[in-house]
Amino acid sequence: MTIKVAPSILAADYLNLERDVKLVEDAGAEMLHIDVMDGMFVPSISYGPGWVKALRPVTKMILDVHLMVEQPERYIDTFAEAGADIIGVHVEATQHIHRALQQIKGHGKKAEVVINPGTPVSAIESVLNMVDQVLVMTVNPGFGGQKFLPETLQKIERLASLKKSLGYDFDIQIDGGANDETSAMAYKAGATVAVAGSYVYDKVDPAAKIARLKEVTTD
Numbered sequence: 001m002t003i004k005v006a007p008s009i010l011a012a013d014y015l016n017l018e019r020d021v022k023l024v025e026d027a028g029a030e031m032l033h034i035d036v037m038d039g040m041f042v043p044s045i046s047y048g049p050g051w052v053k054a055l056r057p058v059t060k061m062i063l064d065v066h067l068m069v070e071q072p073e074r075y076i077d078t079f080a081e082a083g084a085d086i087i088g089v090h091v092e093a094t095q096h097i098h099r100a101l102q103q104i105k106g107h108g109k110k111a112e113v114v115i116n117p118g119t120p121v122s123a124i125e126s127v128l129n130m131v132d133q134v135l136v137m138t139v140n141p142g143f144g145g146q147k148f149l150p151e152t153l154q155k156i157e158r159l160a161s162l163k164k165s166l167g168y169d170f171d172i173q174i175d176g177g178a179n180d181e182t183s184a185m186a187y188k189a190g191a192t193v194a195v196a197g198s199y200v201y202d203k204v205d206p207a208a209k210i211a212r213l214k215e216v217t218t219d
């Protein structure tokens with residue numbers, strides 16, 4: 001067993017996106033992480049469903065769409081139709097998290113709930129039975145290249161323990177500041193997927209970085 005790797009295109013070269021996507025796919029990444037930011041829920045603005053639609057035919061990787069937007073239920077249908085496989089919604093961004101997750105599942109897509117560093121696991125306990133993935137933000141969302149917050153490890157441990165005791169089957173994903181050291185710690189705590197942006201794409205040899213993430217998390 002190793003951690004699954006989800007490179008974030010936030011750190012890729014947008015003018016050579018197809019090349020950067022194929023590079024990580026060939027290196028064994030299982031998912032492609034697409035950070036959608038609305039300039040409201042988070043300060044940055046990134047991309048919309050057109051990007052998902054453009055990416056769908058160029059890769060077989062799972063398209064993992066992380067909606068960092070206010071009232072994400074307004075956009076779930078559009079991203080599902082664009083070709084997302086997993087759609088993630090923040091519990092902090094909607095008054096109706098249960099309905100938003102139902103909406104995702106209604107499209108036959110995998111449903112993900114996301115919590116910010118300041119949000120406790122208790123805020124999502126009542127929906128854990130209906131999700132395919134829980135994303136624990138390991139930085140405050142909005143920007144790539146931040147430092148991993150080690151206090152989030154306790155939440156990963158708590159989720160792993162709930163998953164075991166309640167017999168659930170969701171993935172536990174980390175996002176923010178993932179590198180070989182922090183991914184190894186998160187894997188030990190129970191994380192099963194690492195989103196990695198700047199670690200994979202910022203310097204030379206993304207393929208070697210992915211291999212390294214797998215190496216440090218091999219049981």
Ligand SMILES: O=C(CO)[C@H](O)[C@H](O)COP(=O)(O)O
Binds near residue numbers: 066
């Ligand atoms: O969700 C995000 C930002 O809100 C990014 O996916 C995340 O920050 C990954 O970037 P890095 O690996 O460079 O920290």
